Amino acid sequence: MAHIGHVDGLSRGQVRGWAIDPEAPGDRAVVHFETARGGKLRRVLADRYRADVHKQGIGDGYCGFAVPAKHFDPSARVRFFCGHPLRELGRFSFRAAAPKAATFKTGSLVLRIDRRPAAAGLTGWALNRQDLEHRRRLLLCANGHIVATQTATLFREDSLSEGGDGLHGFSLPPVDASSGLAIVDASTGTAIDLD
Amino acid sequence: MDRLRIALIDAVSTDGWQGPTHAFQQAARSLSGMGHDVMVIDASRVGSGALPPLLTAQNRATATRHMLASHRLAMQLAENPPDLVIAPLRGGIAQAPLMARACGEAFAKTRFALWSNVPSRDRLIAGDAEVGDLSPVIGDAMERQCLSLADALIVDDASGPPVTLGESLNQLPHVSCRRVARPPLPGPAADVQEIVLVGTFQRSSGVPEFIEAIEQLDRSGVLGGRLVTFLGPIGDSRYGLSKEWLGQRAARWTFRFRVVPESNREAALVYAGQAGRLAVGISSDGDEIEAIRARCPRHLTHPARPMSDGDLVSGLAAAISSALHDAGQDPLPETEVDWKDLLENILAQPIRAKKTTSVKISVCVLHYDRLPLLERALSSIPETIDGQDVEIIVVDNATPMSGMKDRIEAVAGQRRRLKVLDLKERLPQAAACNLGLAAAEGDVVAFLDDDNFYVRDGLARLAAAASAHDVVVTNLEIFDGHEGAPSSGRLIFLGEAHSAGLFYNFFGDTAMAVRKAAFAPLGCFHEMSCEYPCLDWVSLAKAYGRGLRIGVLQWPAVRYRRDTARADIQAAKLDQAGARALVFNAYRGRFDAEMVARYAQNLELGDL
The missing domain is CATH 3.90.550.10 (Spore Coat Polysaccharide Biosynthesis Protein SpsA; Chain A)
Structure with missing residues (x-):
């Protein structure tokens, strides 16, 4: 059986992913990768612990890999391989489109929510175009109850397109509710329904 | 002497080798023969049983393999604690059981003896393995703890240089091995058709010296039509010795050679021990040398320190030549450890664990x-x-x-x-x-x-x-x-x-x-x-x-x-x-600067 795995993308300066041979889950897979399109292959050992993969019942969880982004040609779309013979595991491009997201605009307030299951937490960014330095205090409400609060100050590169310094991101915890979710800007009381 | 439960721990493999080292094969035979209940445990294969996933601050399985294996070992041994544990020093596999004893959690009546071999630190500093992970540094920490917590250090003068590691070494009782003669291994007296260098394909396994000696023998016509084999773990391409390097080095060779990239130690020893093959081992590591001597009837071992200043090549060429012509044995005497004597000496050492007391x-x-x-x-x-x-x-x-x-x-x-x-x-x-x-x-x-x-x-x-x-x-x-x-x-x-x-x-x-x-x-x-x-x-x-x-x-x-x-x-x-x-x-500077510098040197290889 071929190796299984995934190239997740760029996070904190490293291109990350995971790979494992389901028939030899105790062995650590060697992942081969291009640093430039069609260039010489380099290797990295997939032996980092990945709780998310482990929770899916895959191996012992020690199957993650990370390659510093400085090794890659930033203009290239590079490929990752694994197994004998080598088979493509996934591709990665530094010029990938921004993550799929929904954008809500109310007056000068801009709220961008990444499309991911609410059970995995809500991430995105929020800002007031007319007052970029005033970070937004967000309330996450489920069926009328406040379940989490956070001021949107995390770094989100994609928020730079709206001006400012990019420090407008948020990462709200997972919630059980599948409906009745809303985010409220605490300063203005503006509510955005997420259903 | 009462019947004892003795656990012999086979170390977690290093340097690209897989599988057990069989370092305690003779010990197991001797101690069982004396009527003791002997378990040989391959530390790299101790399962997790009902344990949850083991995590460390680094969360990398390869670099932390000594830690993970040691913890699993402690959990397994604690289910039925032995009277005596004998474990190799290198890798510090006994660290978790020893720490459990020091904290009063288990093993109060278990004696721990360390088999002295080349510590991770010395291998990292003196060797050329392209180790890009922290495993030798973690191994070093565990070895130092073992030296401060164990009851005895077994020193075999015949198998390697003395250990010079850590501040606590002087307080640890040393127990010397007595060696006795053993008959040579039986083997067919076939002519040598193949000369096999057994070891990781690195400078520290004497690869360049071996090649130089073979080239000398070839020039002088001694090599004849014999095949030269490099047997052991080998990398395809690296900033060190590799297949790529060998390919360039061999461009002008006229003799036959081949690479057998075998990383399973057991399979490698079986290969090198077959009729018509002369197994050559060059290492300062007594365990490596001992494995070849114990498993390959036709062998030539040099317990030397490759990469040092000494003239290893001419002596090696002469020894290979002699082995080929005389079909003779290794010039070193065939001996083995007297485990009866050694066991008595180990048992004479007190258990060093401090007693825990009641506190406010x-x-x-x-x-x-x-x-x-x-x-x-x-x-x-x-x-x-x-x-x-x-x-x-x-x-x-x-x-x-x-x-x-x-x-x-x-x-x-x-x-x-x-x-x-x-x-x-x-x-x-x-x-x-x-x-x-x-x-x-x-x-x-x-x-x-x-x-x-x-x-x-x-x-x-x-x-x-x-x-x-x-x-x-x-x-x-x-x-x-x-x-x-x-x-x-x-x-x-x-x-x-x-x-x-x-x-x-x-x-x-x-x-x-x-x-x-x-x-x-x-x-x-x-x-x-x-x-x-x-x-x-x-x-x-x-x-x-x-x-x-x-x-x-x-x-x-x-x-x-x-x-x-x-x-x-x-x-x-x-x-x-x-x-x-x-x-x-x-x-405040309380770290091993030489080792850390060597580790940093290796890391930089990744940026070349």
């Missing part, structure tokens, strides 16, 4: 705005341990709520000895912990976060271990969400992390217990005028830097709540560069 203990719980969790934490603290009252000090770090003292006293219930320090202004964590420490009356002060709690007997074990150490940390049982959730993993630590602690927090967590008389004079938890990252790492590095003894409970004393929701937005977790700068200063 205080528990300091730092709290901020989590009363329901605090209630659970306090309920896990027993009223008494060994008949002595347990003092509780709750430091409320300025929870924005009125009447906190009364509220905390209410959730604490009826406690004979409870103090609440109701802070009006929020303090950095270190300062708050130090206030609690100052207010504590116990000889030993344990620290507990308000969202964690002790497992049954957890605090009692911490208190007992603290009586034999200056600081005791504990491996942690991690859980997510509610308190009844199953374990998400076991986070294991080293305690005294030596040089490895410069890179990651292998020391422990703030869920620790300290002997006040030892911890307070060094300034307690490291305080600064501002918040800083990794209080636990920095403070434990400071304790280590000042020579305090740090123990680790192997069985978790604390259930540790992992806050996955907050983990992504903790600035301190991101400031790993700041943490390392603080840790470096806290060490």
Whole structure:
């Protein structure tokens, strides 16, 4: 059986992913990768612990890999391989489109929510175009109850397109509710329904 | 002599070799023959059984393989503790069982002897293996701990240079091996058709010297039409010796050669031991040499130190020539260890574990705005341990709520000895912990976060271990969400992390217990005028830097709540560069500079 795995993308300066041979889950897979399109292959050992993969019942969880982004040609779309013979595991491009997201605009307030299951937490960014330095205090409400609060100050590169310094991101915890979710800007009381 | 249960531990493989080393094959035969109950345990194959996933500060399976294997070994051996454990020094595989004994958790009647072989540090410094991970540095920390905690070091003068590692080596009794003659291995007297160099394809296995000797023999016509084989782990391409390098080196050779890239040690020895093959081994590592001598009837071994200044080539060429012409044996005498004599000498050594004693203990719980969790934490603290009252000090770090003292006293219930320090202004964590420490009356002060709690007997074990150490940390049982959730993993630590602690927090967590008389004079938890990252790492590095003894409970004393929701937005977790700068200063130079420099050299190879 071929190796299984995934190239997740760029996070904190490293291109990350995971790979494992389901028939030899105790062995650590060697992942081969291009640093430039069609260039010489380099290797990295997939032996980092990945709780998310482990929770899916895959191996012992020690199957993650990370390659510093400085090794890659930033203009290239590079490929990752694994197994004998080598088979493509996934591709990665530094010029990938921004993550799929929904954008809500109310007056000068801009709220961008990444499309991911609410059970995995809500991430995105929020800002007031007319007052970029005033970070937004967000309330996450489920069926009328406040379940989490956070001021949107995390770094989100994609928020730079709206001006400012990019420090407008948020990462709200997972919630059980599948409906009745809303985010409220605490300063203005503006509510955005997420259903 | 009574019948003993003896565990012989085969080390976790290094240098690209897989599979058991069979270093104790002869020992197993001899000791079984004497009527003892002998188990040979391959440490790399000890299963996890019912253990949750084992996690470390680094979370890399390869670099931390010695730690993971040692912990699994401790758990397995504890199910039925042997009378005697004999384990190799290199890799420090005995560290977790020895630490469990030092903390009074297990193995009180088990004697531990270390088989002296070349330590990880020496291999890293003197060798040319392109080790890009921390495994030798972690192995070094574990080996140093083993040397300070074991009962005897077995020294075999015939198999390698003496160990010169660590401050505690001089206190460890040395037991010398007596060697007796053994008959040569039976083998067919076939002519040598193939000369096989057995070893990892590195300079430290004598590859360049072997090649030079073979070229000499070829030029002088001695080699004849014989095949030359390189047998062992080999890389395709690296900044060192590899297939790519060999291909270039061999461009002008006229003799036949081949590479057998075999990383399974057992398979390699079987190959080299077949009729018509002369197995050649060049190493300063006695175990490597001994394996070839014990398994290959036609062998030639050089217990030399490759990469040194000596003239190895001419002697090697002459020895190979002699072996080819005379069909003779290795010029070294065939001997083996006298295990009966050795066992008597080991058993004559006392068990060195300190006895744990009863102590007066205080528990300091730092709290901020989590009363329901605090209630659970306090309920896990027993009223008494060994008949002595347990003092509780709750430091409320300025929870924005009125009447906190009364509220905390209410959730604490009826406690004979409870103090609440109701802070009006929020303090950095270190300062708050130090206030609690100052207010504590116990000889030993344990620290507990308000969202964690002790497992049954957890605090009692911490208190007992603290009586034999200056600081005791504990491996942690991690859980997510509610308190009844199953374990998400076991986070294991080293305690005294030596040089490895410069890179990651292998020391422990703030869920620790300290002997006040030892911890307070060094300034307690490291305080600064501002918040800083990794209080636990920095403070434990400071304790280590000042020579305090740090123990680790192997069985978790604390259930540790992992806050996955907050983990992504903790600035301190991101400031790993700041943490390392603080840790470096806290060490006060108490690390092995040569080894760390060598490790850094290897890391740079990745950037060539």
